[in-house]
Amino acid sequence: MDGRHMQIGEVADRTGLSLRTIRHYEDVGVALPTARSQGGFRLYTDDDVARLLVIKRMKPLDFTLEEMRDLLTVLDELRSPDTGADARAGLAARLAAYRALVEERCAKIRARLSDAERFSAELAAELREHRA
Incomplete structure (x- = not known):
């Protein structure tokens, strides 16, 4: 900075x-x-x-304000030199849980996107068929 x-x-x-x-x-x-x-x-x-x-990255993953606050607190505390080893272990576990949640939500978004792309391809095929 x-x-x-x-x-x-x-x-x-x-x-x-x-x-x-x-x-x-x-x-x-x-x-x-x-x-x-x-x-x-x-x-x-x-x-x-x-x-x-x-x-901004949390928003499309449907994080609530409380989840945002909690995750930001976890990140802040993990980055703090004043956080002790015992606290770091608990924070790392919470961070891992958030990481798993993000992966789960990303998988759902990928599935929705795949469905949307298939739908778009179907409509494009339909359009080509009716233009011929």
Whole structure:
């Protein structure tokens, strides 16, 4: 991280999230800006952007806000040098459970996508048949 702060517009550009969505994640407490300017503008760091990108990846997997909070806490605590070995073992187990959940949800998305692609191919064949 280069230590510089970004305003919300730049963060929106970097993450592909809308201003409204970023503000919502702040309001619900899953992604708080690191600081505020003297004028009250939200100021974000690269770490804040990384956190928002993690949240963005959780959203299409239907994570609830509580699951988001919990997983982000697990990640934060695992990355903290202050977390002891015993706590790390429990956190790693929780992370493994989330990883399994993500794999399960990805498999469901892949199956839905496969069905959608088959349907698209069927419609394309139907269209070719009626154009001939």
